[in-house]
Amino acid sequence: MKVLHIDSSIRGERSVSKELSAFFMHSLQSRFGELPVDYLDLSVNTPSHPSALFVQGNYTLAEDRTPEMEAALEESEALVDRLHQADIYVIGMPMYNFSVPSNVKVFIDNIVRINRTFRKQDNHYEGLLKNKKVYIISSRGADFNDGHMLANGMDQLQPYLEKVFGFLGLDNLTFINVSPTQFSGQEARIQAIENARVRISHIVQTI
Numbered sequence: 386m387k388v389l390h391i392d393s394s395i396r397g398e399r400s401v402s403k404e405l406s407a408f409f410m411h412s413l414q415s416r417f418g419e420l421p422v423d424y425l426d427l428s429v430n431t432p433s434h435p436s437a438l439f440v441q442g443n444y445t446l447a448e449d450r451t452p453e454m455e456a457a458l459e460e461s462e463a464l465v466d467r468l469h470q471a472d473i474y475v476i477g478m479p480m481y482n483f484s485v486p487s488n489v490k491v492f493i494d495n496i497v498r499i500n501r502t503f504r505k506q507d508n509h510y511e512g513l514l515k516n517k518k519v520y521i522i523s524s525r526g527a528d529f530n531d532g533h534m535l536a537n538g539m540d541q542l543q544p545y546l547e548k549v550f551g552f553l554g555l556d557n558l559t560f561i562n563v564s565p566t567q568f569s570g571q572e573a574r575i576q577a578i579e580n581a582r583v584r585i586s587h588i589v590q591t592i
């Protein structure tokens with residue numbers, strides 16, 4: 386069982402999502418022993434934005450690509466390989482402006498690749514990242530527990546990830562939403578983090 390552990394907070398060691406994704410990994414290793422882990426911090430190693438050559442290369446058969454196209458796709462190819470190689474993804478992800486951090490968006494722009502992570506068969510699309518379990522620890526400053534934020538459609542992170550990851554075949558997603566971490570006082574923040582820890586401990590027992 387290989388784990389791909391991804392973080393994306395820009396707040397380094399002060400990050401709640403990073404602390405909790407590390408707690409998830411620690412709980413996983415306590416349960417299963419040492420596991421092979423591939424670690425990617427998107428805030429440090431942010432993938433490049435796709436270029437025109439990237440797009441051209443993406444839609445050119447591998448054997449017909451020019452060296453320039455291959456170079457433009459190199460980073461994306463490596464990221465896609467890492468996704469295929471892991472069985473479990475553990476992702477720490479803050480909410481930024483109601484959606485995913487921009488480093489996650491550019492990561493997604495690199496990994497949604499025809500014939501690598503999805504393919505088109507006749508008239509339908511098929512995701513190629515199969516049999517993976519995905520755990521997303523999503524920290525939010527505001528309170529998303531009381532229903533108002535959700536009722537107003539302010540969560541554009543979870544629905545977006547469900548769609549785009551689902552498109553790639555990742556249909557086994559578990560969201561651990563940590564909220565409120567910022568705008569409801571210290572007590573509520575401590576409680577939100579504690580609730581997430583309890584939930585993570587429980588989830589890891591079911592893997």
Ligand SMILES: Cc1cc2nc3c(=O)[nH]c(=O)nc-3n(C[C@H](O)[C@H](O)[C@H](O)COP(=O)(O)O)c2cc1C
Binds near residue numbers: 400480525566
């Ligand atoms: C650029 C930026 C945008 C943010 N936008 C939102 C938001 O839309 N909704 C929200 O609830 N919190 C928002 N927050 C607060 C963070 O989600 C919150 O502080 C979270 O705990 C950050 O995760 P981290 O501790 O892992 O860095 C924002 C924070 C930053 C830095």
